[in-house]
Amino acid sequence: MNMFKRWMKQAFESTLKFLKYRKSFYMIPLFFMTMAVLIVSVLYFLFQTDIFSDEPEEETESIVIDFDQGSEVSFNGETIVIDPGHGGKDPGAPSVSGKTEAEIVYSVAEKTADILESNGANVEFTRGQDEFASLDERKADGDLFISLHSDAMEDPSITGFTTFYTYDNQKEFAETMNDALDKYSNFRNRGTNQSNYQVTWQLDYPATLIELGYLSNEIDDRMLSSEEYQDLMAQAISEGIYNYLN
Structure with a gap:
């Protein structure tokens, strides 16, 4: 059990050192991944709202009745x-x-x-x-x-x-x-x-x-x-x- 705790502690410390001193290895890829997710999300929303649809909107013929x-x-x-x-x-x-x-x-x-x-x-x-x-x-x-x-x-x-x-x-x-x-x-x-x-x-x-x-x-x-x-x-x-x- 103690050996496992030491291993977890070493892994945690190594991860912290990597994040602190090796930013050049992961910041740029992380940036592009974040931007990609954002762009995909925006495009999905736009397509859901039919903004890019080239089909003309259907003209519905409804009788407007002003009863009042x-x-x-x-x-x-x-x-x-x-x-x-x-x-x-x-x-x-x-x-x-x-x-x-x-x-x-x-x-x-x-x-x-x-x-x-x-x-x-x-x-x-x-x-x-x-x-x-x-x-x-x-x-x-x-x-x-x-x-x-x-x-x-x-x-x-x-x-x-x-x-x-x-x-x-x-x-x-x-x-x-x-x-x-x-x-x-x-x-x-x-x-x-x-x-x-x-x-x-x-x-x-x-x-x-x-x-x-x-x-x-x-x-x-x-x-x-x-x-x-x-x-x-x-x-x-x-x-x-x-x-x-x-």
Whole structure:
């Protein structure tokens, strides 16, 4: 053991002497190695941001709809059924901020209804603000049906919005709504999925269930609880409906 300690001490002292008296042997190579790593890192960052890409940026044609300025946009008397999830004795998913899922989605529903009605749509709700409605009671006649929800998971890192549908004749509407949400939302787009949620499978016309985000995620929750982000979601939903109808 003592021999090993002496050997370690000698190796350490030799290393110190080398670093102190033989700088000319390693300083120049070390400098160039450091510069090489720095240059590679910078180039990697630049390529990741597509600065050197010679491909022209894709021009996306998106319909800009100014719902707030009394534009010529019209929903031509279409009946839009909005289903704010949960309500009354059923508050829905718990949140980080303290607001309930039922409160958040009803606020988004009201903001959406204001936009739609001011542009010629008939809007029906499946429940009142502080009311509970069973899944059977949420079945309503209309031209389009949107059920609004916000999920919660045990893993707080899960984030994003998702659109769901049940039947093939509902898929296009769900996908169109997903595209509109993707334009306005800051959350991860979790895509459009087929599911047998009762609120959509009990209908035979275009219907979708939208999970706006995860209240178990602090960022999703804080944003969904804010008036500004709710306004954005109402704009996205209204624009998605307009795009589908046109």
